[in-house]
Amino acid sequence: MPTSSLPESERLPAAGADALSALADPTLADRVASARLPTRHGEFMSHVYRSRLDGVEHVALTLGDLEGQEGVLVRLHSECLTGDIFGSLRCDCGEQLELALHRIQDEGRGVLLYLRGQEGRGIGITHKIRAYALQDQGLDTVQANEAQGLPVDARSYEAAAFILRDLGLCSVRLMSNNPRKIAALEAAGLPVLQREAHEIAANAENRRYLVTKRQKLGHLLELPRRTGD
Numbered sequence: 001m002p003t004s005s006l007p008e009s010e011r012l013p014a015a016g017a018d019a020l021s022a023l024a025d026p027t028l029a030d031r032v033a034s035a036r037l038p039t040r041h042g043e044f045m046s047h048v049y050r051s052r053l054d055g056v057e058h059v060a061l062t063l064g065d066l067e068g069q070e071g072v073l074v075r076l077h078s079e080c081l082t083g084d085i086f087g088s089l090r091c092d093c094g095e096q097l098e099l100a101l102h103r104i105q106d107e108g109r110g111v112l113l114y115l116r117g118q119e120g121r122g123i124g125i126t127h128k129i130r131a132y133a134l135q136d137q138g139l140d141t142v143q144a145n146e147a148q149g150l151p152v153d154a155r156s157y158e159a160a161a162f163i164l165r166d167l168g169l170c171s172v173r174l175m176s177n178n179p180r181k182i183a184a185l186e187a188a189g190l191p192v193l194q195r196e197a198h199e200i201a202a203n204a205e206n207r208r209y210l211v212t213k214r215q216k217l218g219h220l221l222e223l224p225r226r227t228g229d
């Protein structure tokens with residue numbers, strides 16, 4: 001005999017209590033460190049946010065006054081060890097990262113949010129390198145994830161939207177070719193006033209990857225040819 005006086009149909013399921021506490025405190029990430037960060041691309045403020053969803057530490061590089069601002073220039077950059085650090089030509093991440101920092105400096109205001117734990121569209125470095133090996137056998141970037149029994153895109157942007165709001169942004173202009181990122185921010189309650197195309201000229205190594213992103217993942221890419229390719 002249950003001790004609750006509520007009929008079965010009105011009692012919360014076990015997970016209901018967690019859902020209610022999440023509603024009462026919608027904090028998805030905590031700002032845990034901040035400091036000035038001079039870079040080759042100019043000076044930024046750096047803010048580390050630790051996500052309460054998964055413990056991952058994301059980094060926001062910010063420039064200018066953001067509090068209460070509309071249409072702030074923003075890049076959501078998914079961590080890419082091979083592209084960002086090693087200069088891999090298999091993707092366009094490293095060049096997109098540098099371009100975003102330059103554009104924010106030119107504008108004098110903006111946010112680059114470096115989303116860690118999003119390597120290989122969220123599958124991690126091991127599976128990403130395995131996916132590269134599969135691509136060298138002829139699979140495309142989508143098939144290579146599927147062949148490993150992994151999602152084509154495992155990323156979510158709830159923490160990102162929370163961090164941008166915590167930085168004071170009321171709406172953004174998003175540097176992105178990915179409609180999913182725009183939809184995710186809008187769904188999380190952060191209006192995207194405008195998409196800012198953010199395309200790097202393809203090279204011989206990443207052309208097929210970018211074509212697949214356009215054809216299968218709906219990325220808004222023009223794919224101009226780089227002189228010399």
Ligand SMILES: [Zn+2]
Pocket residue numbers: 080082083084091092093094
């Ligand atoms: Zn990359």
